[in-house]
Amino acid sequence: MVQAVMEKQLEQAAGRETVLSVRDLTVGFGDNIVLDKLNLDVLRGEILGFVGASGTGKSVLMRTVLRLLPKRSGTIEILGAEYDKVSDEERLALDMRLGVLFQHGALFSALTVRENIQVPMREYLDLPQDLMDELARLKIELVGLAPEAAEKYPSELSGGMIKRAALARALALDPDLVFLDEPTSGLDPIGAAEFDELIAKLRDTLGLTVYMVTHDLDSLFSVCDRIAVLGQKRVLVEGTIEDMLACDEPWVKSYFRGKRARAIVHD
Ligand SMILES: Nc1ncnc2c1ncn2[C@@H]1O[C@H](COP(=O)(O)OP(=O)(O)OP(=O)(O)O)[C@@H](O)[C@H]1O
Incomplete structure (x- = not known):
């Protein structure tokens, strides 16, 4: 079954550009091998949901x-280049095409929202302050924050506003590919649903590719085009939500057909 799902996905993937291709990846700490010969593809323009039990890597x-x-x-291989094989200059250019939203937002607490959004601009670009201010204003609008949020500090924001501000910072350099680590964790269901809608809207309007680590079943059902499940140190299964619902792998089955998932399906 798992093999059949994988083969179907490979067929569907044929012909679409792969923006992230991981092959035989092994990562460990001392004797603890966390990932063992892992393979994964992320296709341009998709929202890939990445799930797995806690501590799987x-x-x-x-x-x-x-x-x-x-x-x-x-x-x-990321955006067509293998990091290990490119020059420092090309690596920098690649980094600029990636956006990251770390878990809990990870904004700099001593900086305002505007200044946080301008951190990557200062790091990678040499722009006059008034242009950076205008760009920050546009990003704030893009993620649905009020203009006044620009001069607020993270401690003055709600959890949902922090996520949006962190997303604005991840989008500061107009990336092709964004990595979101549990973007809806800590949000109430309405806030989480609004954030999911925002991500889908940004994908549709900006043509973003989104790699989203999540435990949020609502997100997996509502916005993810494909899902990859991590287990046994590798990607156990990749596919659409329908593939997950049909999959008999024990962890996948209990996660996607458990009580909580059934409540969403029947909502
Ligand atoms: N810097 C590190 N040094 C040593 N071990 C680490 C380090 N980072 C992670 N690990 C180990 O790697 C394993 C996977 O951790 P990881 O944080 O990637 O899990 P996760 O799937 O993201 O979990 P969760 O869903 O709970 O966030 C764990 O056994 C963890 O202890």
């Missing part, structure tokens, strides 16, 4: 792809 994979953790072996 979802964050480790995302951090390794972002070069925040070292890999033992394997290849990671």
Whole structure:
């Protein structure tokens, strides 16, 4: 069954551009091998939901792809380039095409929302302050925050506003691919649904590709085009929500056909 789902996905993937291709990736800490020969493809323009039991290595994979953790072996090709094989200059250019929203927002508490959004601009670009202010204003509008949010500090924002501000910072350089680590965690169901709608809208309007680590079944059912499940140190199964619902792999079955999931399906 799992094999059949994988083969169907490969067929569907044929002909679409792969923006992230991970092959035989092994990552570990001392004797603890967290990912073992893992393979994963993310296709342009899709929202990929990445799930797996707690502690299976979802964050480790995302951090390794972002070069925040070292890999033992394997290849990671991102936006058509293999990081290990490009020059420093090309690596910098690649980094600019990636946006990241870390869990809990991870905004700088001593900076206002506007200043937070301008951090990547300062790091990668050499722009006059008035242009950066205008760009920050546009990003704030894009994520649905009020203009007044620009001069507020993170401590003055609600959880939902922090997520939106962090998303605005992730979008600061108009990336092709954004990584979201549990973007709806800590939000109430209405706030989470609004955030999901925002992500779908941004994908549709900006043509973003979204890689989203999530435990949120609502997000998986409502906005993800495809889902990848991490287990046994690799991607156990990849597919649409329908594929997940038909899958007999025990963890996938209990996650997607358990009590909580059934409540969503029958909503
Ligand atoms: N810097 C590190 N040093 C040593 N071990 C680590 C490090 N980071 C992660 N690990 C280990 O890697 C494994 C996977 O952790 P990871 O945080 O990726 O899980 P996760 O799937 O994201 O979990 P959760 O859903 O709870 O966030 C765990 O066993 C963890 O202890």
